[in-house]
Amino acid sequence: MTPGCFLQSLSGPGYSRNFQQTKEELTRKLYCLYNTSVFHSKLPRNMSVSWNKKMRKTAGYCITGQERGGGNRYARIQLSEKVCDSADRLRDTLVHEMCHAATWLINSVRDGHGPFWKLYAHKATLAHPELPTVTRCHGYDINYKLGRHSKSLDTQRFVCALCTGQLVLLTPAKTRAPTPFANFVKENYGSVRQDLVGQSHGEVMRKLSVDFATKTKLSQS
Ligand SMILES: [Zn+2]
Structure with a gap:
């Protein structure tokens, strides 16, 4: 066959x-x-x-x-x-x-x-x-x-x-432009979520803030 x-x-x-x-x-x-x-x-x-x-x-x-x-x-x-x-x-x-x-x-x-x-x-x-x-x-x-x-x-x-991750992050048009951190979260939430599988949303957000701080420091130095 x-x-x-x-x-x-x-x-x-x-x-x-x-x-x-x-x-x-x-x-x-x-x-x-x-x-x-x-x-x-x-x-x-x-x-x-x-x-x-x-x-x-x-x-x-x-x-x-x-x-x-x-x-x-x-x-x-x-x-x-x-x-x-x-x-x-x-x-x-x-x-x-x-x-x-x-x-x-x-x-x-x-x-x-x-x-x-x-x-x-x-x-x-x-x-x-x-x-x-x-x-x-x-x-x-x-x-x-x-x-x-x-x-x-x-x-x-x-x-x-992964689709869910993306859907969750789509929000109705806002009057204010999203902050750089919000953009960073939007781009990286899915992959960090996968790295920390089984852990809470809070843990994922904590990791994202640390990553964002590191990235910001690197791009300023
Ligand atoms: Zn998929």
């Missing part, structure tokens, strides 16, 4: 029936396939791809970082159990997050959904025309049941955590 047929088959009923039992295996299979077909096997064979029970608004998340003392760069992917509840969602979300991992591991850039990410997204679409175009956000319905209410919720937009 060609890879193309395999990916397309994930939209059909065959995989969804046993999805919960087979998703780990399917994740590894998709990861290896994409690594070969889109990323020229430049991503680590054994990147951690795990399932997160809590994420509800985010289909997937790519954590990027670097080991202390200028050590190796790493990336880990988390997938939402609640949102990625079918083979086709897993297929689409995984490649989206792998594009984030690639910008960091291959190009040393964390550019959100910027030019590097778009380049890999485009490669993925070229390598697998049968995939829905790889875009910033995924529009998904929530299929899981909420408490006693079993009707499905309205369509929500599930975004990768």
Whole structure:
């Protein structure tokens, strides 16, 4: 079977029936396939791809970082159990997050959904025309049941955590121009948030103030 047929088959009923039992295996299979077909096997064979029970608004998340003392760069992917509840969602979300991992591991850039990410997204679409175009956000319905209410919720937009970061920072036009610090926060919040994954908003803001002070001192000296 060609890879193309395999990916397309994930939209059909065959995989969804046993999805919960087979998703780990399917994740590894998709990861290896994409690594070969889109990323020229430049991503680590054994990147951690795990399932997160809590994420509800985010289909997937790519954590990027670097080991202390200028050590190796790493990336880990988390997938939402609640949102990625079918083979086709897993297929689409995984490649989206792998594009984030690639910008960091291959190009040393964390550019959100910027030019590097778009380049890999485009490669993925070229390598697998049968995939829905790889875009910033995924529009998904929530299929899981909420408490006693079993009707499905309205369509929500599930975004990768990076999109959320950007959306949070978009504010309605203000009368005053933003301060340099506000601009700095806007540009760097996403990457610092990823560095300090698991820590509070307060911690992220503290780190940003320190970074901003350092940067300001450097540019004045
Ligand atoms: Zn993303």
